[in-house]
Amino acid sequence: MDRLVYLDNNATTMVAPEVVEEMMPFLTTRYGNPSSIHSFGGEVGIDVEKARHRVAEFIGADNDYEIVFTGTGTESDNMALLGSLAYYRDKRHIITSRVEHPAILSLCKKLERDGYRITYVPVDREGILDMDYFMDAVDDDTAVVSIMYANNETGVINPVSEIGAFLRDRGIPFHVDAVQAAGKIPIDVNSIHCDLLTLSGHKFHGPKGIGVLYVRRGTRIRPVLIGGHQERGRRPGTENVPGIVGIGRAAELAGTHVDYYGTGVKKMRDMLEKGILEKFSNAHLNGSPGNRVPNTTNIGFDYIEGESILLYLNEKGIAASSGSACSSGSLEPSHVLRAMGVPFTSAHGSIRFSLSRFITEDDISYVLSVLPGVVERLLELSPYWDNINRTGKPVNI
Amino acid sequence: MWNYTNKVKDLYIHPKNVGSIPDADAVAEVGSIVCGDALKLYLKIDENRIITDAKFETFGCGSAIASSSALTELIIGKTVEEAEKITNQDIVSYLGGLPDEKMHCSVMGGEALTKALKIWRGETIEDEEDTEGEVICHCFGVTDPLIRKVIRENGLSTVEEITNYTKAGGGCGSCIPRIEDIIADELKKDSMSADAEPDKKPLTNIKRMQLVQETISTVIQPELQKDGGQIELIDVEGNKVFVALRGSCANCMLSDVTLKNLVEDRLREFVEDDIEVIEAK
Numbered sequence: 001m002d003r004l005v006y007l008d009n010n011a012t013t014m015v016a017p018e019v020v021e022e023m024m025p026f027l028t029t030r031y032g033n034p035s036s037i038h039s040f041g042g043e044v045g046i047d048v049e050k051a052r053h054r055v056a057e058f059i060g061a062d063n064d065y066e067i068v069f070t071g072t073g074t075e076s077d078n079m080a081l082l083g084s085l086a087y088y089r090d091k092r093h094i095i096t097s098r099v100e101h102p103a104i105l106s107l108c109k110k111l112e113r114d115g116y117r118i119t120y121v122p123v124d125r126e127g128i129l130d131m132d133y134f135m136d137a138v139d140d141d142t143a144v145v146s147i148m149y150a151n152n153e154t155g156v157i158n159p160v161s162e163i164g165a166f167l168r169d170r171g172i173p174f175h176v177d178a179v180q181a182a183g184k185i186p187i188d189v190n191s192i193h194c195d196l197l198t199l200s201g202h203k204f205h206g207p208k209g210i211g212v213l214y215v216r217r218g219t220r221i222r223p224v225l226i227g228g229h230q231e232r233g234r235r236p237g238t239e240n241v242p243g244i245v246g247i248g249r250a251a252e253l254a255g256t257h258v259d260y261y262g263t264g265v266k267k268m269r270d271m272l273e274k275g276i277l278e279k280f281s282n283a284h285l286n287g288s289p290g291n292r293v294p295n296t297t298n299i300g301f302d303y304i305e306g307e308s309i310l311l312y313l314n315e316k317g318i319a320a321s322s323g324s325a326c327s328s329g330s331l332e333p334s335h336v337l338r339a340m341g342v343p344f345t346s347a348h349g350s351i352r353f354s355l356s357r358f359i360t361e362d363d364i365s366y367v368l369s370v371l372p373g374v375v376e377r378l379l380e381l382s383p384y385w386d387n388i389n390r391t392g393k394p395v396n397i
Numbered sequence: 398m399w400n401y402t403n404k405v406k407d408l409y410i411h412p413k414n415v416g417s418i419p420d421a422d423a424v425a426e427v428g429s430i431v432c433g434d435a436l437k438l439y440l441k442i443d444e445n446r447i448i449t450d451a452k453f454e455t456f457g458c459g460s461a462i463a464s465s466s467a468l469t470e471l472i473i474g475k476t477v478e479e480a481e482k483i484t485n486q487d488i489v490s491y492l493g494g495l496p497d498e499k500m501h502c503s504v505m506g507g508e509a510l511t512k513a514l515k516i517w518r519g520e521t522i523e524d525e526e527d528t529e530g531e532v533i534c535h536c537f538g539v540t541d542p543l544i545r546k547v548i549r550e551n552g553l554s555t556v557e558e559i560t561n562y563t564k565a566g567g568g569c570g571s572c573i574p575r576i577e578d579i580i581a582d583e584l585k586k587d588s589m590s591a592d593a594e595p596d597k598k599p600l601t602n603i604k605r606m607q608l609v610q611e612t613i614s615t616v617i618q619p620e621l622q623k624d625g626g627q628i629e630l631i632d633v634e635g636n637k638v639f640v641a642l643r644g645s646c647a648n649c650m651l652s653d654v655t656l657k658n659l660v661e662d663r664l665r666e667f668v669e670d671d672i673e674v675i676e677a678k
Contacts, residue, residue, distance in 0.1 A: 303456065307459055308409065308459050311410075312410070333433070343619055344430070380416075382456045383435055383455065384456055
């Protein structure tokens with residue numbers, strides 16, 4: 001394969017060269033343990049704290065110690081919920097949404113089996129959260145609310161500031177899974193009014209295996225892992241120093257590039273989206289057109305199946321992803337698209353393209369030149385399209 | 398990424414025998430767009446009972462396309478009697494294997510072949526083993542006889558295997574206990590070496606009504622809603638189902654066709670083969 005056009009940046013991103021460069025000493029010569037008394041280890045601690053400061057600045061945190069380094073975004077999500085529940089032991093109600101990442105959703109399903117009451121707030125056809133439903137669900141028994149900032153499949157942005165202000169007045173802890181927002185739109189924990197916020201390094205050109213949980217000063221949370229004193233006792237385990245240094249640099253870079261996402265990346269995303277929607281009568285957009293992170297577009301193709309589209313694109317060196325059942329092996333199409341009420345007919349044929357700042361307009365032109373051949377070939381293979389051609393009428397089954 | 402064999406990869410990129418045969422001697426459709434995969438098989442059979450041509454159209458993933466291509470390649474040139482002996486296992490072998498989760502793609506090929514040959518013989522589909530019988534998995538419309546057939550043909554013994562081969566149990570999971578019962582039943586039969594066919598009782602009125610209602614609300618309604626239409630179940634009398642269309646469906650010139658094609662097909666697939674849909678104005 002000569003060419004790779006990587007349009008799966010909501011899955012993971014390339015580690016930026018500057019990040020690799022800054023991590024390298026900590027994978028080679030500077031392998032000390034920051035907890036050590038000797039300066040060989042202890043001095044590494046200075047770099048850990050520098051990274052902590054960079055992350056704090058990236059999300060507008062008032063204090064560096066509000067940043068807790070974890071292993072992954074999933075761990076941060078789990079820690080936010082389980083840590084809050086461990087403190088508020090008499091409260092048995094959790095509010096989340098129907099379109100969360102499995103790191104929250106599967107955990108909530110497990111907690112439900114353990115006897116917790118869970119409210120899954122629905123979304124509308126465009127993926128926008130039902131705020132009235134949410135506000136009605138809040139009660140005295142609510143221990144914690146967890147809502148994602150931006151959806152991983154559609155890119156749709158939730159009204160987190162509105163939710164945060166509502167919950168702050170009621171003294172209920174608010175966790176925001178910001179994994180898919182970081183680097184794509186500016187994040188400010190004070191304007192969101194959140195108490196807890198999750199980041200994942202590899203989603204914004206940092207390394208894998210490093211996550212962040214922002215814990216606002218004064219937020220009541222108990223540790224989930226039990227062990228040593230690291231991260232002020234909130235997350236024990238010897239620090240992943242290369243990862244921490246990497247996410248620190250990645251956060252700093254993401255801060256400087258976030259404006260470009262709103263301009264350059266958005267322009268290319270729109271060019272791709274417009275090109276596809278204008279070209280194919282069987283294509284339509286999944287998710288609110290205006291209320292999305294600028295790098296993501298999710299397009300449903302009627303009458304053809306997502307995994308086969310991906311496999312054909314893969315042959316042409318284009319990497320994307322799908323909410324189709326077949327591509328995941330789950331047999332049912334994406335829970336996000338189903339929660340939005342996207343019909344199964346096109347949910348099976350949904351493709352997500354997620355861009356990064358490393359994508360060029362030339363890449364987008366290439367995708368737009370390849371896609372017609374792929375779609376036409378699969379339509380040719382499809383019994384439903386054949387039926388339409390013969391009868392001259394649009395049939396959904 | 399699935400671990401597809403080179404043969405599978407080659408056949409989903411370059412499938413053979415794609416398309417339709419306008420003057421086919423038998424055409425069979427299995428699967429549905431709602432379930433995520435579907436196959437339409439066209440056969441040309443000469444006076445010597447030889448399959449001279451086979452073509453397909455498939456909606457589905459890479460392995461569904463490859464399985465369909467493999468099926469047509471396996472049967473062209475064979476007599477009807479030879480083709481009848483082909484099972485999903487032959488398709489899997491031809492492809493050099495399929496991932497466990499994709500076995501249902503090969504089963505779909507086997508189903509289409511069985512159905513097409515029965516149609517060619519002029520046998521009524523009412524007697525067709527795969528489409529008749531009680532629906533066990535409502536998410537994917539998988540019947541009791543089909544589950545039993547794949548158990549026998551592939552020597553399956555766990556729910557997970559049944560899901561990989563037929564999709565049954567892979568949706569909401571509410572039918573898993575019933576699948577376990579069927580497995581236990583088949584294993585018992587196997588150990589007794591009894592080859593008696595399972596009982597095929599017609600649906601009771603109550604069961605039929607329940608199934609009709611369920612199919613309308615979970616399968617048909619979501620489809621019509623997409624075009625701004627609504628359907629209302631008025632009555633069920635024997636095999637006649639009376640419905641009213643509302644919203645954009647009611648004024649649509651195509652509503653008769655929509656009814657026939659969509660509602661009836663769905664009800665026949667999920668409930669009973671002889672369902673007749675009548676529009677109550």
